[in-house]
Amino acid sequence: MTAQLRPTRSRRSPRALAAAAALLGAAFLAVAAASPAVAHDELLGSTPEPGQVLEAAPEAVELTFSNDVIATGTVIEVVDHHGEQVDVGATEVLGPDVSATLPGDLAGEYQVRWRVVSSDGHPIEGTIDFGVGAGATGVWESEPPHDAGSDSGSDDAATTGDDGGPGGWAIAAFVVGGLVILGLVIVLVVRTTRRRPPGAVAP
Structure with a gap:
């Protein structure tokens, strides 16, 4: 068997x-x-630099990033210490470089508020404080607008950082x-x- x-x-x-x-x-x-954590581009350098005090206003705000950024959605704004926008030129994008011209009559404390779309498609943003003139400190602090009372505008401080990606x-x-x-x-x-x-x- x-x-x-x-x-x-x-x-x-x-x-x-x-x-x-x-x-x-x-x-x-x-x-x-x-x-x-590795997806977004980063800001490598700027003119003016954070906290810099200049004798006269620079010709333009210039930002350099670690990679080419996307022009759509990219913008540079500048505000004075009252939070009111300064009349800057159109934002220009050339590869990793982003710029906007500045008026020549600046004096006091200012803050650059930038927002760019990085090469991976995610928006990132941040701020840069600077000052112009002998009495400037290079530190931007929010003050009430010209047409508001002394108690308004105390919470208008801008926030910095990425955002980015998730x-x-x-x-x-x-x-x-x-x-x-x-x-x-x-x-x-x-x-x-x-x-x-x-x-x-x-x-």
Whole structure:
């Protein structure tokens, strides 16, 4: 009587499968968290420089970024210490360089407010304080507008920074999604190892 050979099934250790799933989940989280941080361009230099005090107004505000920026949506604005806009020229974009001409009669404290669209399509923005004249300090502080009372305008200070590319909510979503995927993989591995192979005969 010829003995019938049953096909053998390769079994992998549940610990090995769980470890592989954990490594995949960690790699997913690392890539998701790191990608937004390297996506945006950055400001490399400016004229005037932050906090600089000049004897006379520069001919233009000039910004240089780490990569070519997109002209659409890119703008340079300048405000005085009352928060009122200075009449600057049109914003010009040439590769990584962005500029706007300034009037020659500036005196006092001013703030450049720039917003550009970086090469990856994400908008970034920031501010640069500077001063013109002997009494200037190079530090812009918000004061009430010319046509407002002494109590108005105290909360008009401009904020600086990027924006950019994805904030804390986006990173949190990536982390939660990775943990959910990792949990599902571990559950499937455990349930598969506990399930008896089809056709097995109880001893």
